[in-house]
Amino acid sequence: MPIQDNLNGALLISAIDFVLSFVIIGGIGVVLALFPLLNRLGKVDDETLKKSH
Amino acid sequence: MFAQFLGLLNVLKDQTGLAQMTWGNVVMIGVGVIMIYLALAKKYEPFLLVGIGFACVVANVPGSGLTQPGGLFHYAYQGVALLIVPPLIFLGVGAMTDFGPMIASPWLVILGAAAHLGIFVALIGAKLLGFSLAEAGAIGIIGGADGPMAIFVTMKLAPHLLPQISVAAYSYMALMPLIQPPVMKLLTTKQERQIIMEKPRQVSRLEKIAFPVLIAVIVNLFFPPIAPLITMLMLGNLFRECLLVDRLAQTAANEVMNIITIILTVAIGSTMNAEQFLTVKTLEIVALGLVAFIFGTASGVVAAKVMNVITGGKVNPLVGSAGIASVPIAARVSHMVAIRENPQVYLIMHAMGPNLAGVFGTAISGGILLALLGVK
The missing domain is CATH 1.20.5 (Single alpha-helices involved in coiled-coils or other helix-helix interfaces)
Structure with missing residues (x-):
């Protein structure tokens, strides 16, 4: 259903966008909270990377 | 003889731009x-x-026709109109940005969404003033305080408003050190402004390399309308963080960024002709942009205050206003306001987390807006 080009449409689009933004950013936050687990896979050494080119 | 001389002068005048000057x-x-x-x-x-x-x-x-089809400035504008310039700016931004503070404090990224209430206040305000929904969406995105994103969304929704929106967005970003502090002080107590936050953890190289790859996948999967911008941001960041292609990272952050900035500024300026710019709509857009910045700052601070209560006093509410994006200006403003209260409160690293999340917050809001309005 297309959003109507009136004030109701503006309110609806704003409400959906604001809530969805929270959900998605929150989801990114959850993924980032799991990032320390990556370190269990191993360690990437800065000096080794710099020397390898 | 004299009449002939005057006639020749008139012919000469008609061939210059003087006759069309208003x-x-x-x-x-x-x-x-x-x-x-x-x-x-x-x-x-x-x-x-x-x-x-x-x-x-x-x-x-x-007279010169520089901005007309065939003129040099016109081709600069084509770089913006074809949406080539904004993603290239993001490439440079990615190559200059350390996303470590955002990865280190994942719970603060929510402020990147909270500080975008201004987008929607401006959108609704624009609708009340008689703008179309697409125009209102483009005006609202000024509140995201992200220049390239404002240009990108405007070119998709209301390209005829590009000069007003880009000038308003960049002007308010420059004026953030003046706009934000009064709002921040109004909504916080002296005690809250002096909260010292815990030092964020150290982020490993592996995490920094995984971040751009993962975000690029998520954005391309869920937000195709804004994928060009975030993909280039992440490519630039991968150049920076992998440490192997420092020449590419430096080129993206310096030479590419400088060349694209020249093209972008010329393109924006060349659209500011009197016929298009000197209208009541321009004043309305400028006013709505200010409203968006004020509400965005306020909603970020209020959300950070809520987080402070939930965490038992561990969050300085001043970091909330940094969620508005505009990296790193907003984070610097949070830091400056805090340090004026107490020289021992170093908020810059803490504020960079929400500040960087604000870039994604604006992109997500813009992406949802484009999707809801059926723009690809």
């Missing part, structure tokens, strides 16, 4: 000169305002 052009030349003055004398975003101001002056001198 008062509007004179006013806009003045606006361009003021921009150059602000850049040089007041140091307000000189990298942007010098080019925009100069192109604004030239665009209002009729």
